[in-house]
Amino acid sequence: xxxxxxxxxxxxxxxxxxxxxxxxxxxxxxxxxxxxxxxxxxxxxxxxxxxxxxxxxxxxxxxxxxxxxxxxxxxxxxxxxxxxxxxxxxxxxxxxxxxxxxxxxxxxxxxxxxxxxxxxxxxxxxxxxx
Numbered sequence: 399x400x401x402x403x404x405x406x407x408x409x410x411x412x413x414x415x416x417x418x419x420x421x422x423x424x425x426x427x428x429x430x431x432x433x434x435x436x437x438x439x440x441x442x443x444x445x446x447x448x449x450x451x452x453x454x455x456x457x458x459x460x461x462x463x464x465x466x467x468x469x470x471x472x473x474x475x476x477x478x479x480x481x482x483x484x485x486x487x488x489x490x491x492x493x494x495x496x497x498x499x500x501x502x503x504x505x506x507x508x509x510x511x512x513x514x515x516x517x518x519x520x521x522x523x524x525x526x527x528x
Contacts, residue, residue, distance in 0.1 A: 414489070415499035417519040418462075418509075422501050425515030429500065431471060434461055434510045438478040441512070459484045460520050462509040464493040475508060487523040 421427055428437060441459060461479050463472055463486065479486045489496050497506040514520050 413522065414462075414487075414519070415495075417517045417522060418499045419501060420517035421511055421514055421519055423515065425511060425517060426513035427500075428510045428512070429502070429506050429508070431475070431508045434475060434508045435478055437510050437512065438475075438482040438484055441482055441484070460511040460514075460523050461486050462489050462496065462511070462523075463487070464489050464491065464496045464507045466492045467507050471507075485520065485524055487526065 428434065437459070438461070459482075461475060461484055463475055465488065467475075476486055478484075489499075491499070493505040493507045496509060497504050500506055500509060511519060
């Protein structure tokens with residue numbers, strides 16, 4: 399049996415899924431549309447100490463939106479993310495795949511990562527967005 403080639407989108411989806419598993423184990427995240435809006439509305443006051451530079455800066459956040467999220471909801475999330483200077487990543491799979499990647503047995507339309515823990519998900523998502 400010949401090995402099958404995977405598309406670039408499939409590889410990045412698997413890579414994000416692996417990084418999401420690390421975030422769930424060691425980081426801070428929330429699931430859901432309402433909690434994502436609350437975090438983006440109230441998250442401006444969070445400051446994170448950057449030890450390498452000795453400065454305080456805003457905590458980096460990431461919002462993952464499932465591929466089958468309704469367009470109106472998606473645009474509202476993108477608007478709030480723009481105002482709060484939060485990175486948005488459009489997850490290639492459906493809400494079922496995002497829930498499975500997060501290690502849950504239910505559908506997840508929106509996932510907000512506020513602390514990536516041991517993972518490098520924020521850097522990876524910013525690299526894919528650029």
